[in-house]
Amino acid sequence: MLADQTSGGFNLIDFSLLSNSFKIRWIKSFLKNPTSIWNCIPNFLLKPVGGLDFLIHCNYNISKLPLKLANFHKQMLSCWSLMYNHKFSPHTYFIWNNKDITYKNKTLFYRSWFDKNILLVSQLLDENCNFLSYRDFMDAFSFPIPPKEYAVIFYAIPSGVRMLLQSSPKGPSCSPPSLDSSNLYIDNCLFISSEFTNKKIRSILLKPCATVPPCISFWNNKFENIDWKRFWSLKKEFLITNKVVEVSLKIIHKCYPCNYRLSKFHNNIKEECSFCLCYPETIDHIFWECLYSRIFWLDFSNYVNKNISKDFTLTLKKVYFGVPKVQSDISNREFVINLLLFLAKFFIHKCKFIDRKPLFCIFLKDFNQYLLSLEHSSSPLAINTRLQCAMYKLLNSP
Ligand SMILES: [Zn+2]
Numbered sequence: 001m002l003a004d005q006t007s008g009g010f011n012l013i014d015f016s017l018l019s020n021s022f023k024i025r026w027i028k029s030f031l032k033n034p035t036s037i038w039n040c041i042p043n044f045l046l047k048p049v050g051g052l053d054f055l056i057h058c059n060y061n062i063s064k065l066p067l068k069l070a071n072f073h074k075q076m077l078s079c080w081s082l083m084y085n086h087k088f089s090p091h092t093y094f095i096w097n098n099k100d101i102t103y104k105n106k107t108l109f110y111r112s113w114f115d116k117n118i119l120l121v122s123q124l125l126d127e128n129c130n131f132l133s134y135r136d137f138m139d140a141f142s143f144p145i146p147p148k149e150y151a152v153i154f155y156a157i158p159s160g161v162r163m164l165l166q167s168s169p170k171g172p173s174c175s176p177p178s179l180d181s182s183n184l185y186i187d188n189c190l191f192i193s194s195e196f197t198n199k200k201i202r203s204i205l206l207k208p209c210a211t212v213p214p215c216i217s218f219w220n221n222k223f224e225n226i227d228w229k230r231f232w233s234l235k236k237e238f239l240i241t242n243k244v245v246e247v248s249l250k251i252i253h254k255c256y257p258c259n260y261r262l263s264k265f266h267n268n269i270k271e272e273c274s275f276c277l278c279y280p281e282t283i284d285h286i287f288w289e290c291l292y293s294r295i296f297w298l299d300f301s302n303y304v305n306k307n308i309s310k311d312f313t314l315t316l317k318k319v320y321f322g323v324p325k326v327q328s329d330i331s332n333r334e335f336v337i338n339l340l341l342f343l344a345k346f347f348i349h350k351c352k353f354i355d356r357k358p359l360f361c362i363f364l365k366d367f368n369q370y371l372l373s374l375e376h377s378s379s380p381l382a383i384n385t386r387l388q389c390a391m392y393k394l395l396n397s398p
Helices: 013-034 037-049 069-081 109-115 136-139 147-156 159-164 198-204 217-224 230-238 243-254 283-289 291-307 314-322 331-354 358-373 378-392
Strands: none
Touching: 013 069, 013 198, 037 069, 069 136, 069 198, 136 147, 217 314, 230 243, 230 331, 243 314, 243 331, 283 291, 283 314, 283 331, 314 331, 331 358, 331 378, 358 378
């Protein structure tokens, strides 16, 4: 439901996703102007861990940070973890605020080391991937530290990390990556730029939770080369009601309320077809296989052959997914045929519920009525539909 319309979703906004995107937006505003007076409290709160602009680059765990944070700041940091992927890389494996490097179950941050640009675990290793001794460390960085600090840091780093860093550049001369937040890219977009909109934030946050509709694998097994992107966006080409679109989507999502399915839930509903009363009413049966539907589609094909396209043949795939666009064909025949297919499926659905047989002559009257109703609309979709249908003289004057 939350996914983009071109992926089969309905582009709905989830409240928690919206709330998370506002918190990411807050981080963006902070990074754009970190010295603003509005940011003095978060600056003060996060100073013991290097400030927000450093913390967002770290592989942190909120519960292990040596800070007492307000709920808002906790939520803001957990939203950032969803947004920014802290993948393991030797070039960004920091000593500070790293959830893997803890002492008394809290992550570490030593301002004096940080100010000396000692940020990476790989800076603490020698060429043989062994930790620098206390003396080597002080010689390499020309920087006096209490033995306790040295012991705490070197004790806290898990020994397995050395194995992971074995093949990467090591040693005190290793230079840490740029931490310039004004140059931070996420999903190939500059984070503080105006292009990084709320919509973009939501789409990134949505990626891990968006699922592919299960019907896709079913139909891919049944038909070859389905253009899903085109199918999901096809409805936007026409000025048709949600009810009309709903029938087509319910067929594809395999949740159309046909008698066969409903009879499984309620004993009073018989599974027989509403038209022929002989066979179980499955989706395929009522929309394609039933004798009455086949007569309807035969008349439909004859109508299209006579008025729109001489070489048109109707298949079940076309009924369900529409007619593919032919790039070389400038006459836009597929537009009119797809419109007729949307309305025809809705017509069959309507006939089922009003207990009538689907007669093509009645459908044509409905279609004519639909075209007449478009005359009152100034929508570009209505104007285009009228023009396309006029090209094939489909409108009969009342
Ligand atoms: Zn039937």
